[in-house]
Amino acid sequence: MAARSTERLLNLLIALVSRERGYTRAELREAVPSYAESASEDAFERMFERDKAELRDLGYPIEEVSEDPLFPDDTHGHRYRIPRGSFTLPPLQFTAEESAVLALAANAWTDASLGELARRALRKLEPAIGDQPEDDAPPLLQPTLTAHEPSFEPLLSAVVRHREVRFDYLARSTDQLTTRRLQPWGIGSRYGNWYVVGWDLDRQDSRTFRLSRIMSDVTVTRKQFEPPAGFSMNDALSHMVSDAPARTVTVLARPGHALMLRRMASGLEPGAGPDGWDRLHIPFVETEILAEEIAAAGPGVVVPEGGDGTGPMLQAEARAAVVRRLRAAADVVARFRGVAVDWSVKSRKGTRNKLSTADHLSRLLEIVRYVYAHQGAELEETAHRFGITDQELIADLNTLFVCGKPGHMPDQLIDASWDDGHVYLSNADELSDPVRLTQPEASALLVGLQTLRTVPGGDSEAVASAIAKVAGAAGDAGVLANAVGARPITDEPAPALDDVMATVRRAVEQRRRLRIRYVVPSRDELTERVVDPVQVFSSNTHWYVRAWCLAAEGMRNFRLDRISSVADAGPAGERPAAQEAAAATRPAPGAPDTVEVVLVTDRRSRWIADQYHATRTAAVRPPAGAGAGPAGGHEAALIGFQTVEAVCSLMTRYGGQLAVAGPDDVVEQVELWVNSALEPYREDTAA
Numbered sequence: 001m002a003a004r005s006t007e008r009l010l011n012l013l014i015a016l017v018s019r020e021r022g023y024t025r026a027e028l029r030e031a032v033p034s035y036a037e038s039a040s041e042d043a044f045e046r047m048f049e050r051d052k053a054e055l056r057d058l059g060y061p062i063e064e065v066s067e068d069p070l071f072p073d074d075t076h077g078h079r080y081r082i083p084r085g086s087f088t089l090p091p092l093q094f095t096a097e098e099s100a101v102l103a104l105a106a107n108a109w110t111d112a113s114l115g116e117l118a119r120r121a122l123r124k125l126e127p128a129i130g131d132q133p134e135d136d137a138p139p140l141l142q143p144t145l146t147a148h149e150p151s152f153e154p155l156l157s158a159v160v161r162h163r164e165v166r167f168d169y170l171a172r173s174t175d176q177l178t179t180r181r182l183q184p185w186g187i188g189s190r191y192g193n194w195y196v197v198g199w200d201l202d203r204q205d206s207r208t209f210r211l212s213r214i215m216s217d218v219t220v221t222r223k224q225f226e227p228p229a230g231f232s233m234n235d236a237l238s239h240m241v242s243d244a245p246a247r248t249v250t251v252l253a254r255p256g257h258a259l260m261l262r263r264m265a266s267g268l269e270p271g272a273g274p275d276g277w278d279r280l281h282i283p284f285v286e287t288e289i290l291a292e293e294i295a296a297a298g299p300g301v302v303v304p305e306g307g308d309g310t311g312p313m314l315q316a317e318a319r320a321a322v323v324r325r326l327r328a329a330a331d332v333v334a335r336f337r338g339v340a341v342d343w344s345v346k347s348r349k350g351t352r353n354k355l356s357t358a359d360h361l362s363r364l365l366e367i368v369r370y371v372y373a374h375q376g377a378e379l380e381e382t383a384h385r386f387g388i389t390d391q392e393l394i395a396d397l398n399t400l401f402v403c404g405k406p407g408h409m410p411d412q413l414i415d416a417s418w419d420d421g422h423v424y425l426s427n428a429d430e431l432s433d434p435v436r437l438t439q440p441e442a443s444a445l446l447v448g449l450q451t452l453r454t455v456p457g458g459d460s461e462a463v464a465s466a467i468a469k470v471a472g473a474a475g476d477a478g479v480l481a482n483a484v485g486a487r488p489i490t491d492e493p494a495p496a497l498d499d500v501m502a503t504v505r506r507a508v509e510q511r512r513r514l515r516i517r518y519v520v521p522s523r524d525e526l527t528e529r530v531v532d533p534v535q536v537f538s539s540n541t542h543w544y545v546r547a548w549c550l551a552a553e554g555m556r557n558f559r560l561d562r563i564s565s566v567a568d569a570g571p572a573g574e575r576p577a578a579q580e581a582a583a584a585t586r587p588a589p590g591a592p593d594t595v596e597v598v599l600v601t602d603r604r605s606r607w608i609a610d611q612y613h614a615t616r617t618a619a620v621r622p623p624a625g626a627g628a629g630p631a632g633g634h635e636a637a638l639i640g641f642q643t644v645e646a647v648c649s650l651m652t653r654y655g656g657q658l659a660v661a662g663p664d665d666v667v668e669q670v671e672l673w674v675n676s677a678l679e680p681y682r683e684d685t686a687a
Contacts, residue, residue: 003399006364007034007402008035008051009051009054009357010361010399010400010403011033011034011403011404011408012028012032012051013055013060013082014403014404014405014428014431015028015031015032015405015406016060016062016081017081017084017430017431018406019081019406020081020083021079021081022065023079023081023406025044025048025078025080028080029044029048031406031407032406033408034047054357054358054361055082057358057440058358058362059435059437059438059474059475060087061083061086061087062081062082063080063081063082063083065079065080065081066078084430085433087435088433088435089125089128089433089434089435089436089473090436090472090473090475092128092469092472092473093128094129094469095462095465097460098465098466098469099129100462101460101462101463101466102125102129102466102470104142104452105445105448105449105451105466106118106119106121106122106445107119107142108142108143108145108448108451108452109144109145109444109448110144110145110146111145111146114145114152115444116359116387117440117441117444117445118444118448120362120441121441121444121445121470121473122445123366124366124434124435124437124473125437125470125473126434127434128434128469128473142535142536142537142538143451143452143537143538144538145189145447145448146611147194147211148212148605148606148607148611149194149214149604149607150217150603150606151217151218152211154217154218154220155184155187155211156440156443156444156484157220157440158184158220159184159185159443159483159484160439160440160443161224162183162224162225162226163220163221163222163223163224163225164181164182164183164220164221164224164225165181165182165184165219165220165221166179166180166181166218166219166221167180167214167216167217167219168180168214168215168216169209169215170213170214170215177215180202181200181201181202182196182198182199182200182201182207183198183201183227184196185198185199185206185228185231185233185236186198186227186231186233186482186483186484186485187233187483187484188233188234188236188237188447188450188484188485189237189451189485190237193212193289194210194211194212195208195210195211195237197209199225212604215603227479230482231483232482233482233483233484233485234450234482236485237485247314248266248281248282248284249284249290249303249314249315250279250280250281250282250303250304250315251265251279251280251281251294251302251303252273252274252277252280252301252302252304253278253280253300253301254277254278254300254301255270255271255276255277255278257297257300257301257524258280258300258301259519259521259525259526260293260296260519260562261280261282261293261297261301262278262280263561264282264283264293265282266281266282266283267280267281268281273304277302284318287317287318287321290318290321291318291324291325292653293653294318294322295325295326295329295652295653295655295677296649296650297524297649298648298673298674298676298677299673299676299677299679301677302680302681303315303318303322304319305319323678324655325653325655326652326655326678327678328656328657329651329652329654329655329656329674330675330678331656332656332657332658332659333659333667333670333671334671335623335659336600336622336623336660337659337661337667337671338623338661338662338667339600339620339622339623339661341618341636341661342620343616343618343636344618345618345619346618346619363386364396364399364400365431365435367382367396367425368414368425368428368432369432369433369435370385371423371424371425372428372432375424376422376423377422377423378422378423379393379418379421379422379423382423394418397416398416400414400416401413401414401415401416404427411427413427414426414427414428415427436473437470437474438474439480441474442470442471442473442480443480443483446467446470446471446480446481446484449463449467449470450484451538467481468481497543497560497561500561500563500566501536501543503566503568504533504545507533507568508534508545511532511571511572512568512571512572513530513531513568513569513571513573514530514532514566514567514568515530515567515568515569516528516530516531516558516563516566516567517564517565518558518562519563519564520562521562521646521649523645524645526564529549529551529556529558530550530551530569531545531548531549531550531556531558532547532572532573533546533547533572534546534548534555542559542560542561543559544558544559545557545558545560594641594642594643595640595641595642595643595644595647596638596639597638597639597640597644597647597662597663598638598660598661598662599636599637599639599650599658599661600620600634600636600659600660600661601635601637601658602633602634602635603633604654604657605654605657605658606633608650608658609635609637609639612639612640613639614637614638614639615638615639615640616636616637616638617636617638618635618636619634619635619636620634620635620636620661621634622634644666644669644670647660647666647670648669648670648673648674
């Protein structure tokens with residue numbers, strides 16, 4: 001059925017492009033084979049309306065012209081056509097510097113669907129990019145983007161299509177869900193979190209929503225709106241943070257504990273707290289982000305009431321945010337303790353990457369344009385270019401072979417051949433021109449380009465000019481570019497992190513060895529390593545260096561803000577295995593796995609299964625009488641971790657979003673960790 005739908009859409013597209021005066025509905029029903037087979041007039045009408053919307057979403061402007069000025073609303077008398085040239089890529093040319101940042105932006109996404117949109121956009125722009133030198137080596141600096149939240153893609157779609165949305169939202173300081181109706185103006189990231197900004201139809205005011213607090217599926221309605229003139233998501237993100245006063249919270253930490261919090265602290269008073277605990281003064285921007293870090297440290301860290309030199313209301317707010325996370329973690333761990341997992345019950349991951357009709361048609365059109373520009377291209381090389389198998393490419397060529405102009409006589413069909421292992425196409429001139437970007441494709445690439453502005457020294461003229469040209473390639477005068485945003489990870493990067501970044505980048509570029517002192521949060525200890533850096537990359541908020549660790553004799557990823565000191569240790573060794581390992585796999589935070597754990601995640605934390613490379617997943621139901629929680633959609637994932645402490649830290653960092661179902665000894669350690677962390681706040685949690 002999917003292949004038939006794609007074939008129908010392609011035949012409709014060819015018909016609308018090939019005839020300048022267009023076709024009436026009745027003529028199209030006769031001209032497009034699948035329409036002629038419609039069971040009824042109503043069935044044809046529904047199919048035709050869906051197909052028109054699909055083609056318009058793909059960037060083909062279908063014109064409707066009334067032939068009877070006395071009855072302009074009688075659609076049966078309309079003619080439909082797509083003027084030649086109306087969908088082609090506008091004249092533009094990218095410089096070598098712009099081409100380089102485009103490649104980085106297109107490969108920034110770790111999400112398969114968004115990454116494919118960005119790479120499809122890059123392939124469409126190739127005629128304007130020109131020939132690039134082939135280099136299989138990984139880039140020395142690569143930002144990466146991950147949109148964990150299930151609401152990201154429907155909201156991005158609503159932003160670019162100017163459609164109203166509806167969703168259930170969890171307030172920051174309560175567990176109360178409210179249904180919100182929004183006209184989304186823009187979407188962007190700040191400090192590793194995604195936000196949508198728009199007009200709240202119920203509050204009748206502009207509002208900012210954090211995507212991780214959207215608990216339901218996002219319903220995209222048919223109601224359209226006009227965003228305010230001059231809206232800029234980057235300005236909205238800057239305003240959101242710049243209005244917040246500089247704030248500091250006091251935290252008590254057991255001596256030698258909470259090394260990451262100590263690195264964040266602006267002041268440290270050893271032994272100044274009760275029982276000789278250290279008093280830390282931690283600056284922060286957003287309470288909830290700070291609460292994640294404190295809760296992740298687990299037992300041995302307490303946010304005291306009052307605080308020394310801190311406003312009592314601010315201290316109470318931070319304390320309450322930490323308690324809420326710890327209490328939610330304790331509740332969900334108890335609720336899912338011993339839950340049975342049936343691995344034969346497929347999770348939503350099984351259908352996640354199903355190819356849609358629109359995606360399949362886009363691929364067919366790309367194949368036509370590519371082969372027209374490279375007649376005789378090798379079959380295997382062409383399949384590799386589009387990320388498909390040889391058999392899938394042959395199936396696509398067979399689909400093209402049965403499509404063509406109305407009449408569908410042999411001389412009207414697309415001619416495709418590949419018998420000698422080389423691909424040739426003809427009789428598809430109408431589809432061979434480079435086509436402009438769709439708004440989803442441009443948006444995915446623009447978010448990647450905006451993210452390059454977070455790279456130290458990355459807010460360059462090349463990035464700015466590439467953003468303007470990509471927006472123009474979508475037929476956009478700047479509105480689309482302003483609707484997506486990504487501000488720098490920090491407004492004023494800490495000098496220590498700047499120094500580490502500069503030293504690491506220099507070592508990568510000059511192939512130098514480094515000696516580093518590194519905090520391992522899962523063990524709460526400081527280690528010393530000697531490494532050969534290969535690549536610097538980011539994962540949303542954090543920057544990492546991918547390096548060959550001499551002690552481990554393997555590739556490892558080190559988060560830069562966890563490096564307490566770094567020094568040059570001479571020339572890097574010749575390690576072909578390190579280069580091969582860096583090029584073979586996409587960088588991802590993590591370390592070798594030694595403990596296999598069954599995690600249960602809700603819809604907010606499903607991304608963990610992908611981020612930590614789950615080997616198995618399955619849908620799972622909460623135990624009877626336990627309640628589904630605010631997010632629901634639970635999924636079990638079998639994941640390997642370096643230490644049990646790393647699992648414990650995840651439980652409290654994302655309090656209430658995930659639990660451990662096994663093995664039993666890990667469940668017991670997690671329960672002890674969570675309850676011990678909660679113990680100092682027992683008065684706060686009393687009923």
